[in-house]
Amino acid sequence: MTLNGHNKHTKLARPSFGNFGRNEWAVLGTPCTVIKRLADDVIKALAPDYKGAYADTTHADDITHAPGRLGAGAVLEYTDQLQYSQLSYAAPLTPFQLRQHFSQVDLVLVNGNHQQAKAQVVILDENKKASLQKRVSQLTNVELILVSDNTNEVFDFVQDAVLNWRDIPMLKVDDLQGVITFFKGKLIQNQPKLNGLVLAGGKSQRMGFDKTAVKWHSKEQRYHIADMLRGFCNEVFISCRAEQQDQVETGYAVLPDTFIDLGPYGAILSAFRRDPDSAWLVVATDLPLLDETTIQHLVALRNPAAIATAYTSGFDGLPEPLITIWEPKSYPQLLAFLAQGYSCARKVLINSDTSLIPPANPDALTNVNTPEEHDRIKQLLHQNIASHD
Known part of the structure; x- marks a missing residue:
């Protein structure tokens, strides 16, 4: 029994899939x-x-028995064919399964x-x-x-x-x-448009104070990053926890977490939940040395065929997940990792088809999480200003 005016399903933005994929x-x-x-x-x-x-x-009308172990009653058979991999299913794939495979x-x-x-x-x-x-x-x-x-x-x-x-x-x-x-x-x-997402929902526990509000460049860092992204993105949002929305200045769009208690991973998923057909340029606020040149370099080398385009860390050579362009095709991948109990964005990048590029300026990716790092970078920025004067 359905009551008038009652909608039992949450309204979600659905990706623009057809029977198989977007295109x-x-x-x-x-x-x-x-x-x-x-x-x-x-x-x-x-x-x-x-x-x-x-x-x-297939036109193979003469085949009456399922191949391989499917004929023996298996519901799924995986074969590593060396040059390629093969999955054979006993049951027909539903439209939902097909879209997942073709995503x-x-x-x-x-x-x-x-x-x-x-x-x-x-x-x-x-x-x-x-x-x-x-x-x-x-x-x-x-x-x-x-x-x-x-x-x-x-x-x-x-x-x-x-x-x-x-x-x-x-x-x-x-x-x-x-x-x-x-x-x-x-x-x-049909290349997905690029939106910007400034990660400002952390609790700054190691820093001891809100690092998104530090004024490295004459304004709070979350607004400094958002202003930089506006030159490269269709829309820019400041990601935060629900209780932080009222703390964001008028004039900056807010995107509160709808996947809660997952840190940056939840922020990225929340962005795709809002707009699953856009790519998201995700940038953390704890990058005081980040400049427009670094962002421009990443956008210029964007590879929409990959699930994401990311810089490699100058420290360990691994992907930097929090200054990354995440393509729409990464959304089901992120959800699939979450379903297996993983909420590490870097792990997704490492184990997926990610386009990795070296940073033109590795120092621009320096992050600040502790008071000691804060003081060191603050002194470095003052030295840079003095040298230019």
Whole structure:
């Protein structure tokens, strides 16, 4: 029984996934062999910069028994094939499981003769005209039309189903370079926007006083960092605990923790909960020597195909998780680590496909957590000011 006006589920911002991933296209209107060959060519051409994937349904109708140990009753079989890994499932994968598996890829091409996707590439082939007409209901978001040599016009039923067909790019099916350029352009166009997140929710227990409020550069550090990020980000938020919201000055957006008692890990997850389709440039406030050049260098070398772009520590060579660009594809990865009992952002970076870059100025990543470190950096900054004077 549901009461009027009662919503039993919390409203959450959902990632813009289709059936498989964020950027997916079903290719239909031509034989499966042509679709597979086109997928091979596009994925291979984009592989240096983007992770590609392919979805299809097998034609092996003569296979009546599940392969390997699945036939003996196993529900899952993992095989290290040396050149690649293979997971075989006995049960069909649900849409939720599929999206989880495809969440790390940038481009999904789908055989539209068997599967559907949120966008479509239609191939006009006279020999498959009747087959395409049977699938006309799948033409919900056509973004590219390819024309075979045996076809001279857009079929009438396609015109009726795709009212804006004149505005859709149209290429010859053998114009491979044009097709590759189309997909590359779409991936660039769909690159997640970059938001900024200033981590200011710590309790500063080792410091003994609120280190986010230290005025290293004429204003409180949390505002100094936020102002720097504004030149590189679409929106900038100051991350804090719920009880700290009223302490943030007007004019600065606040993003309180919704994953509580997890430190910076919870702050990052809270940011993705608010906007799961944006990348987040996460910066801690205990970096008094951080400058715009260091941020600009990180943004310039951002790799959206990785789960994150991070600096390596000059101390131990490990990733610096608290001055890192976390891509949307890191959100399910962070949640998966949390489900296994881990809340260390660095551990996620170490055990994932992370793009690591050396800092141009390692000193800019110096962090301050104790009164002794505070006094040392304060003296260093005074010396730098005096030397410039």
